Amino acid sequence: MFKKLFLLVFLAAFAFGTEVKVSFYELLATPNNKTLLKELGRENILSSKSEPGTQAIFFISAKSKPELFYVLEFYKDETAYKKHTSSEHFKKFASESAEILASKKAFSVRKRAAYSKNLTPERLKEAYFRIINLNLKAKSDAKFEKIIKKYMQKSVDDGTLAQFAFSLKETPNKWVMVEIYKDEASFESYRHSENYKAYAKERAGLIDEFDGFGLKNEISFSKIKF
Structure with a gap:
Protein backbone atom coordinates (compact mmCIF):
# COMPACT_ATOMS: atom_id res chain seq x y z
CA MET A 1 0.00 0.00 0.00
CA PHE A 2 2.82 2.39 0.95
CA LYS A 3 4.65 1.65 -2.32
CA LYS A 4 1.51 2.39 -4.35
CA LEU A 5 0.98 5.67 -2.48
CA PHE A 6 4.62 6.70 -3.02
CA LEU A 7 4.33 5.88 -6.73
CA LEU A 8 1.19 8.01 -7.08
CA VAL A 9 2.87 10.97 -5.37
CA PHE A 10 5.96 10.59 -7.58
CA LEU A 11 3.89 10.39 -10.76
CA ALA A 12 1.86 13.43 -9.75
CA ALA A 13 5.02 15.43 -9.11
CA PHE A 14 6.44 14.33 -12.46
CA ALA A 15 3.24 15.17 -14.30
CA PHE A 16 2.82 18.67 -12.87
CA GLY A 17 6.51 19.52 -12.47
CA THR A 18 8.09 21.64 -9.78
CA GLU A 19 6.87 25.19 -9.39
CA VAL A 20 8.96 27.83 -11.11
CA LYS A 21 10.39 30.39 -8.69
CA VAL A 22 9.91 34.03 -9.70
CA SER A 23 11.59 36.96 -7.97
CA PHE A 24 10.78 40.57 -8.75
CA TYR A 25 12.56 43.64 -7.33
CA GLU A 26 12.37 47.40 -7.60
CA LEU A 27 15.71 49.15 -6.99
CA LEU A 28 16.15 52.90 -6.64
CA ALA A 29 19.76 54.07 -6.93
CA THR A 30 20.94 57.05 -4.92
CA PRO A 31 21.72 60.23 -6.91
CA ASN A 32 24.74 59.86 -9.22
CA ASN A 33 25.03 56.09 -8.62
CA LYS A 34 22.85 54.67 -11.39
CA THR A 35 25.90 53.89 -13.56
CA LEU A 36 27.56 51.97 -10.74
CA LEU A 37 24.37 49.99 -10.11
CA LYS A 38 24.27 49.08 -13.81
CA GLU A 39 27.85 47.83 -13.64
CA LEU A 40 27.17 45.75 -10.52
CA GLY A 41 24.02 44.32 -12.07
CA ARG A 42 25.79 43.47 -15.32
CA GLU A 43 28.58 41.62 -13.49
CA ASN A 44 26.11 39.63 -11.38
CA ILE A 45 23.84 38.71 -14.30
CA LEU A 46 26.66 37.63 -16.60
CA SER A 47 27.87 35.28 -13.86
CA SER A 48 24.32 34.05 -13.18
CA LYS A 49 23.81 33.02 -16.79
CA SER A 50 25.95 29.91 -16.32
CA GLU A 51 23.84 28.64 -13.41
CA PRO A 52 21.89 25.55 -14.62
CA GLY A 53 18.72 26.40 -12.69
CA THR A 54 18.62 30.09 -13.56
CA GLN A 55 16.23 30.34 -16.52
CA ALA A 56 16.00 34.09 -17.18
CA ILE A 57 16.91 37.47 -15.71
CA PHE A 58 15.69 40.84 -16.99
CA PHE A 59 17.46 43.95 -15.65
CA ILE A 60 15.66 47.08 -16.85
CA SER A 61 15.46 50.79 -16.04
CA ALA A 62 12.56 53.23 -16.23
CA LYS A 63 12.81 55.55 -19.23
CA SER A 64 11.29 58.49 -17.33
CA LYS A 65 13.39 57.89 -14.20
CA PRO A 66 16.79 56.33 -15.09
CA GLU A 67 17.77 55.74 -11.46
CA LEU A 68 14.78 53.39 -11.03
CA PHE A 69 15.50 49.75 -11.92
CA TYR A 70 13.52 46.52 -11.98
CA VAL A 71 14.88 42.97 -11.82
CA LEU A 72 12.65 40.09 -12.93
CA GLU A 73 14.10 36.59 -12.45
CA PHE A 74 12.90 33.07 -13.24
CA TYR A 75 14.40 29.95 -11.65
CA LYS A 76 13.65 26.29 -12.24
CA ASP A 77 12.53 25.93 -8.63
CA GLU A 78 13.17 27.17 -5.09
CA THR A 79 16.35 25.10 -4.84
CA ALA A 80 17.82 26.81 -7.91
CA TYR A 81 16.91 30.21 -6.45
CA LYS A 82 18.63 29.42 -3.13
CA LYS A 83 21.70 28.20 -4.99
CA HIS A 84 21.80 31.51 -6.86
CA THR A 85 21.47 33.60 -3.71
CA SER A 86 24.24 31.64 -1.99
CA SER A 87 26.69 32.25 -4.87
CA GLU A 88 29.66 34.55 -4.37
CA HIS A 89 28.71 36.79 -7.29
CA PHE A 90 25.22 37.38 -5.88
CA LYS A 91 26.56 38.06 -2.39
CA LYS A 92 28.95 40.61 -3.87
CA PHE A 93 26.11 42.31 -5.76
CA ALA A 94 23.85 42.35 -2.69
CA SER A 95 26.58 43.76 -0.46
CA GLU A 96 27.94 46.43 -2.80
CA SER A 97 24.58 47.55 -4.18
CA ALA A 98 23.17 48.00 -0.67
CA GLU A 99 25.54 50.95 -0.21
CA ILE A 100 24.18 52.84 -3.24
CA LEU A 101 20.45 52.11 -3.00
CA ALA A 102 17.97 54.67 -1.76
CA SER A 103 15.34 51.90 -1.57
CA LYS A 104 14.77 48.26 -2.43
CA LYS A 105 11.40 46.54 -2.72
CA ALA A 106 10.86 42.82 -3.13
CA PHE A 107 7.50 41.76 -4.54
CA SER A 108 6.17 38.31 -3.69
CA VAL A 109 4.39 37.32 -6.89
CA ARG A 110 2.41 34.43 -8.31
CA LYS A 111 2.90 33.76 -12.02
CA ARG A 112 -0.47 33.84 -13.78
CA ALA A 113 0.57 33.82 -17.44
CA ALA A 114 3.80 33.76 -19.45
CA TYR A 115 4.25 33.62 -23.22
CA SER A 116 7.25 34.46 -25.38
CA LYS A 117 9.16 33.94 -28.57
CA ASN A 118 12.75 32.75 -28.31
CA LEU A 119 14.31 35.66 -26.43
CA THR A 120 17.69 35.69 -28.13
CA PRO A 121 20.42 38.18 -27.09
CA GLU A 122 19.88 40.01 -30.37
CA ARG A 123 16.15 40.43 -29.73
CA LEU A 124 16.64 41.56 -26.14
CA LYS A 125 19.48 44.00 -26.78
CA GLU A 126 17.32 46.83 -28.12
CA ALA A 127 13.99 45.59 -26.75
CA TYR A 128 11.38 47.96 -25.33
CA PHE A 129 9.86 46.85 -22.01
CA ARG A 130 6.69 48.00 -20.29
CA ILE A 131 5.39 47.49 -16.77
CA ILE A 132 1.67 47.81 -16.09
CA ASN A 133 0.27 47.94 -12.55
CA LEU A 134 -3.39 46.98 -12.15
CA ASN A 135 -5.92 46.99 -9.34
CA LEU A 136 -8.78 44.62 -10.08
CA LYS A 137 -12.32 44.99 -8.87
CA ALA A 138 -13.56 42.51 -6.29
CA LYS A 139 -14.10 38.94 -7.53
CA SER A 140 -12.56 39.70 -10.94
CA ASP A 141 -9.41 37.62 -10.51
CA ALA A 142 -10.40 34.39 -12.31
CA LYS A 143 -12.15 36.18 -15.16
CA PHE A 144 -9.21 38.52 -15.72
CA GLU A 145 -6.76 35.60 -15.79
CA LYS A 146 -8.84 33.88 -18.47
CA ILE A 147 -8.92 37.07 -20.57
CA ILE A 148 -5.19 37.78 -20.41
CA LYS A 149 -4.25 34.22 -21.30
CA LYS A 150 -6.33 34.45 -24.46
CA TYR A 151 -5.01 37.83 -25.60
CA MET A 152 -1.41 37.47 -24.44
CA GLY A 159 4.65 39.85 -33.01
CA THR A 160 5.11 40.78 -29.35
CA LEU A 161 8.33 39.28 -27.95
CA ALA A 162 6.95 38.35 -24.52
CA GLN A 163 4.02 38.85 -22.17
CA PHE A 164 4.08 38.10 -18.43
CA ALA A 165 1.38 38.53 -15.80
CA PHE A 166 1.71 38.21 -12.02
CA SER A 167 -0.54 38.80 -9.05
CA LEU A 168 0.86 39.90 -5.69
CA LYS A 169 0.54 37.11 -3.12
CA GLU A 170 -0.29 39.47 -0.23
CA THR A 171 -2.87 41.45 -2.24
CA PRO A 172 -4.23 39.20 -5.03
CA ASN A 173 -6.31 42.00 -6.58
CA LYS A 174 -3.06 43.80 -7.47
CA TRP A 175 -1.41 42.58 -10.66
CA VAL A 176 1.81 43.43 -12.48
CA MET A 177 2.26 42.87 -16.20
CA VAL A 178 5.65 42.91 -17.94
CA GLU A 179 5.64 43.20 -21.72
CA ILE A 180 8.57 43.01 -24.15
CA TYR A 181 8.51 44.46 -27.66
CA LYS A 182 11.10 44.64 -30.42
CA ASP A 183 11.17 48.43 -29.99
CA GLU A 184 8.89 51.31 -28.99
CA ALA A 185 7.43 51.53 -32.49
CA SER A 186 6.34 47.89 -32.20
CA PHE A 187 4.52 48.70 -28.97
CA GLU A 188 2.71 51.63 -30.60
CA SER A 189 1.74 49.40 -33.51
CA TYR A 190 0.41 46.70 -31.19
CA ARG A 191 -1.54 49.27 -29.16
CA HIS A 192 -3.56 50.07 -32.28
CA SER A 193 -4.09 46.44 -33.29
CA GLU A 194 -7.50 44.76 -33.28
CA ASN A 195 -6.25 42.24 -30.70
CA TYR A 196 -5.31 44.97 -28.22
CA LYS A 197 -8.55 46.88 -28.78
CA ALA A 198 -10.57 43.72 -28.11
CA TYR A 199 -8.51 42.99 -24.99
CA ALA A 200 -8.90 46.56 -23.67
CA LYS A 201 -12.66 46.42 -24.20
CA GLU A 202 -13.10 43.05 -22.50
CA ARG A 203 -10.99 43.93 -19.44
CA ALA A 204 -12.48 47.42 -18.94
CA GLY A 205 -15.18 46.42 -16.45
CA LEU A 206 -12.74 44.47 -14.30
CA ILE A 207 -10.16 47.15 -13.47
CA ASP A 208 -10.23 49.92 -10.85
CA GLU A 209 -6.77 51.39 -11.51
CA PHE A 210 -4.30 51.16 -14.38
CA ASP A 211 -0.79 52.56 -14.72
CA GLY A 212 1.86 51.71 -17.31
CA PHE A 213 5.28 53.03 -18.25
CA GLY A 214 8.20 52.19 -20.55
CA LEU A 215 11.55 50.69 -19.64
CA LYS A 216 14.94 50.25 -21.24
CA ASN A 217 16.83 46.96 -21.28
CA GLU A 218 20.12 47.17 -19.38
CA ILE A 219 21.18 43.53 -19.53
CA SER A 220 18.92 40.50 -19.83
CA PHE A 221 18.97 36.87 -20.90
CA SER A 222 16.53 34.00 -21.24
CA LYS A 223 17.54 30.39 -21.73
CA ILE A 224 13.96 29.19 -22.19
CA LYS A 225 10.90 29.96 -24.29
CA PHE A 226 7.92 30.70 -22.06
Whole structure:
Protein backbone atom coordinates (compact mmCIF):
# COMPACT_ATOMS: atom_id res chain seq x y z
CA MET A 1 0.00 0.00 0.00
CA PHE A 2 2.82 2.39 0.95
CA LYS A 3 4.65 1.65 -2.32
CA LYS A 4 1.51 2.39 -4.35
CA LEU A 5 0.98 5.67 -2.48
CA PHE A 6 4.62 6.70 -3.02
CA LEU A 7 4.33 5.88 -6.73
CA LEU A 8 1.19 8.01 -7.08
CA VAL A 9 2.87 10.97 -5.37
CA PHE A 10 5.96 10.59 -7.58
CA LEU A 11 3.89 10.39 -10.76
CA ALA A 12 1.86 13.43 -9.75
CA ALA A 13 5.02 15.43 -9.11
CA PHE A 14 6.44 14.33 -12.46
CA ALA A 15 3.24 15.17 -14.30
CA PHE A 16 2.82 18.67 -12.87
CA GLY A 17 6.51 19.52 -12.47
CA THR A 18 8.09 21.64 -9.78
CA GLU A 19 6.87 25.19 -9.39
CA VAL A 20 8.96 27.83 -11.11
CA LYS A 21 10.39 30.39 -8.69
CA VAL A 22 9.91 34.03 -9.70
CA SER A 23 11.59 36.96 -7.97
CA PHE A 24 10.78 40.57 -8.75
CA TYR A 25 12.56 43.64 -7.33
CA GLU A 26 12.37 47.40 -7.60
CA LEU A 27 15.71 49.15 -6.99
CA LEU A 28 16.15 52.90 -6.64
CA ALA A 29 19.76 54.07 -6.93
CA THR A 30 20.94 57.05 -4.92
CA PRO A 31 21.72 60.23 -6.91
CA ASN A 32 24.74 59.86 -9.22
CA ASN A 33 25.03 56.09 -8.62
CA LYS A 34 22.85 54.67 -11.39
CA THR A 35 25.90 53.89 -13.56
CA LEU A 36 27.56 51.97 -10.74
CA LEU A 37 24.37 49.99 -10.11
CA LYS A 38 24.27 49.08 -13.81
CA GLU A 39 27.85 47.83 -13.64
CA LEU A 40 27.17 45.75 -10.52
CA GLY A 41 24.02 44.32 -12.07
CA ARG A 42 25.79 43.47 -15.32
CA GLU A 43 28.58 41.62 -13.49
CA ASN A 44 26.11 39.63 -11.38
CA ILE A 45 23.84 38.71 -14.30
CA LEU A 46 26.66 37.63 -16.60
CA SER A 47 27.87 35.28 -13.86
CA SER A 48 24.32 34.05 -13.18
CA LYS A 49 23.81 33.02 -16.79
CA SER A 50 25.95 29.91 -16.32
CA GLU A 51 23.84 28.64 -13.41
CA PRO A 52 21.89 25.55 -14.62
CA GLY A 53 18.72 26.40 -12.69
CA THR A 54 18.62 30.09 -13.56
CA GLN A 55 16.23 30.34 -16.52
CA ALA A 56 16.00 34.09 -17.18
CA ILE A 57 16.91 37.47 -15.71
CA PHE A 58 15.69 40.84 -16.99
CA PHE A 59 17.46 43.95 -15.65
CA ILE A 60 15.66 47.08 -16.85
CA SER A 61 15.46 50.79 -16.04
CA ALA A 62 12.56 53.23 -16.23
CA LYS A 63 12.81 55.55 -19.23
CA SER A 64 11.29 58.49 -17.33
CA LYS A 65 13.39 57.89 -14.20
CA PRO A 66 16.79 56.33 -15.09
CA GLU A 67 17.77 55.74 -11.46
CA LEU A 68 14.78 53.39 -11.03
CA PHE A 69 15.50 49.75 -11.92
CA TYR A 70 13.52 46.52 -11.98
CA VAL A 71 14.88 42.97 -11.82
CA LEU A 72 12.65 40.09 -12.93
CA GLU A 73 14.10 36.59 -12.45
CA PHE A 74 12.90 33.07 -13.24
CA TYR A 75 14.40 29.95 -11.65
CA LYS A 76 13.65 26.29 -12.24
CA ASP A 77 12.53 25.93 -8.63
CA GLU A 78 13.17 27.17 -5.09
CA THR A 79 16.35 25.10 -4.84
CA ALA A 80 17.82 26.81 -7.91
CA TYR A 81 16.91 30.21 -6.45
CA LYS A 82 18.63 29.42 -3.13
CA LYS A 83 21.70 28.20 -4.99
CA HIS A 84 21.80 31.51 -6.86
CA THR A 85 21.47 33.60 -3.71
CA SER A 86 24.24 31.64 -1.99
CA SER A 87 26.69 32.25 -4.87
CA GLU A 88 29.66 34.55 -4.37
CA HIS A 89 28.71 36.79 -7.29
CA PHE A 90 25.22 37.38 -5.88
CA LYS A 91 26.56 38.06 -2.39
CA LYS A 92 28.95 40.61 -3.87
CA PHE A 93 26.11 42.31 -5.76
CA ALA A 94 23.85 42.35 -2.69
CA SER A 95 26.58 43.76 -0.46
CA GLU A 96 27.94 46.43 -2.80
CA SER A 97 24.58 47.55 -4.18
CA ALA A 98 23.17 48.00 -0.67
CA GLU A 99 25.54 50.95 -0.21
CA ILE A 100 24.18 52.84 -3.24
CA LEU A 101 20.45 52.11 -3.00
CA ALA A 102 17.97 54.67 -1.76
CA SER A 103 15.34 51.90 -1.57
CA LYS A 104 14.77 48.26 -2.43
CA LYS A 105 11.40 46.54 -2.72
CA ALA A 106 10.86 42.82 -3.13
CA PHE A 107 7.50 41.76 -4.54
CA SER A 108 6.17 38.31 -3.69
CA VAL A 109 4.39 37.32 -6.89
CA ARG A 110 2.41 34.43 -8.31
CA LYS A 111 2.90 33.76 -12.02
CA ARG A 112 -0.47 33.84 -13.78
CA ALA A 113 0.57 33.82 -17.44
CA ALA A 114 3.80 33.76 -19.45
CA TYR A 115 4.25 33.62 -23.22
CA SER A 116 7.25 34.46 -25.38
CA LYS A 117 9.16 33.94 -28.57
CA ASN A 118 12.75 32.75 -28.31
CA LEU A 119 14.31 35.66 -26.43
CA THR A 120 17.69 35.69 -28.13
CA PRO A 121 20.42 38.18 -27.09
CA GLU A 122 19.88 40.01 -30.37
CA ARG A 123 16.15 40.43 -29.73
CA LEU A 124 16.64 41.56 -26.14
CA LYS A 125 19.48 44.00 -26.78
CA GLU A 126 17.32 46.83 -28.12
CA ALA A 127 13.99 45.59 -26.75
CA TYR A 128 11.38 47.96 -25.33
CA PHE A 129 9.86 46.85 -22.01
CA ARG A 130 6.69 48.00 -20.29
CA ILE A 131 5.39 47.49 -16.77
CA ILE A 132 1.67 47.81 -16.09
CA ASN A 133 0.27 47.94 -12.55
CA LEU A 134 -3.39 46.98 -12.15
CA ASN A 135 -5.92 46.99 -9.34
CA LEU A 136 -8.78 44.62 -10.08
CA LYS A 137 -12.32 44.99 -8.87
CA ALA A 138 -13.56 42.51 -6.29
CA LYS A 139 -14.10 38.94 -7.53
CA SER A 140 -12.56 39.70 -10.94
CA ASP A 141 -9.41 37.62 -10.51
CA ALA A 142 -10.40 34.39 -12.31
CA LYS A 143 -12.15 36.18 -15.16
CA PHE A 144 -9.21 38.52 -15.72
CA GLU A 145 -6.76 35.60 -15.79
CA LYS A 146 -8.84 33.88 -18.47
CA ILE A 147 -8.92 37.07 -20.57
CA ILE A 148 -5.19 37.78 -20.41
CA LYS A 149 -4.25 34.22 -21.30
CA LYS A 150 -6.33 34.45 -24.46
CA TYR A 151 -5.01 37.83 -25.60
CA MET A 152 -1.41 37.47 -24.44
CA GLN A 153 -0.92 34.30 -26.45
CA LYS A 154 -2.33 35.96 -29.56
CA SER A 155 -0.17 39.06 -29.08
CA VAL A 156 2.98 36.92 -29.03
CA ASP A 157 1.77 35.04 -32.11
CA ASP A 158 1.22 38.41 -33.79
CA GLY A 159 4.65 39.85 -33.01
CA THR A 160 5.11 40.78 -29.35
CA LEU A 161 8.33 39.28 -27.95
CA ALA A 162 6.95 38.35 -24.52
CA GLN A 163 4.02 38.85 -22.17
CA PHE A 164 4.08 38.10 -18.43
CA ALA A 165 1.38 38.53 -15.80
CA PHE A 166 1.71 38.21 -12.02
CA SER A 167 -0.54 38.80 -9.05
CA LEU A 168 0.86 39.90 -5.69
CA LYS A 169 0.54 37.11 -3.12
CA GLU A 170 -0.29 39.47 -0.23
CA THR A 171 -2.87 41.45 -2.24
CA PRO A 172 -4.23 39.20 -5.03
CA ASN A 173 -6.31 42.00 -6.58
CA LYS A 174 -3.06 43.80 -7.47
CA TRP A 175 -1.41 42.58 -10.66
CA VAL A 176 1.81 43.43 -12.48
CA MET A 177 2.26 42.87 -16.20
CA VAL A 178 5.65 42.91 -17.94
CA GLU A 179 5.64 43.20 -21.72
CA ILE A 180 8.57 43.01 -24.15
CA TYR A 181 8.51 44.46 -27.66
CA LYS A 182 11.10 44.64 -30.42
CA ASP A 183 11.17 48.43 -29.99
CA GLU A 184 8.89 51.31 -28.99
CA ALA A 185 7.43 51.53 -32.49
CA SER A 186 6.34 47.89 -32.20
CA PHE A 187 4.52 48.70 -28.97
CA GLU A 188 2.71 51.63 -30.60
CA SER A 189 1.74 49.40 -33.51
CA TYR A 190 0.41 46.70 -31.19
CA ARG A 191 -1.54 49.27 -29.16
CA HIS A 192 -3.56 50.07 -32.28
CA SER A 193 -4.09 46.44 -33.29
CA GLU A 194 -7.50 44.76 -33.28
CA ASN A 195 -6.25 42.24 -30.70
CA TYR A 196 -5.31 44.97 -28.22
CA LYS A 197 -8.55 46.88 -28.78
CA ALA A 198 -10.57 43.72 -28.11
CA TYR A 199 -8.51 42.99 -24.99
CA ALA A 200 -8.90 46.56 -23.67
CA LYS A 201 -12.66 46.42 -24.20
CA GLU A 202 -13.10 43.05 -22.50
CA ARG A 203 -10.99 43.93 -19.44
CA ALA A 204 -12.48 47.42 -18.94
CA GLY A 205 -15.18 46.42 -16.45
CA LEU A 206 -12.74 44.47 -14.30
CA ILE A 207 -10.16 47.15 -13.47
CA ASP A 208 -10.23 49.92 -10.85
CA GLU A 209 -6.77 51.39 -11.51
CA PHE A 210 -4.30 51.16 -14.38
CA ASP A 211 -0.79 52.56 -14.72
CA GLY A 212 1.86 51.71 -17.31
CA PHE A 213 5.28 53.03 -18.25
CA GLY A 214 8.20 52.19 -20.55
CA LEU A 215 11.55 50.69 -19.64
CA LYS A 216 14.94 50.25 -21.24
CA ASN A 217 16.83 46.96 -21.28
CA GLU A 218 20.12 47.17 -19.38
CA ILE A 219 21.18 43.53 -19.53
CA SER A 220 18.92 40.50 -19.83
CA PHE A 221 18.97 36.87 -20.90
CA SER A 222 16.53 34.00 -21.24
CA LYS A 223 17.54 30.39 -21.73
CA ILE A 224 13.96 29.19 -22.19
CA LYS A 225 10.90 29.96 -24.29
CA PHE A 226 7.92 30.70 -22.06
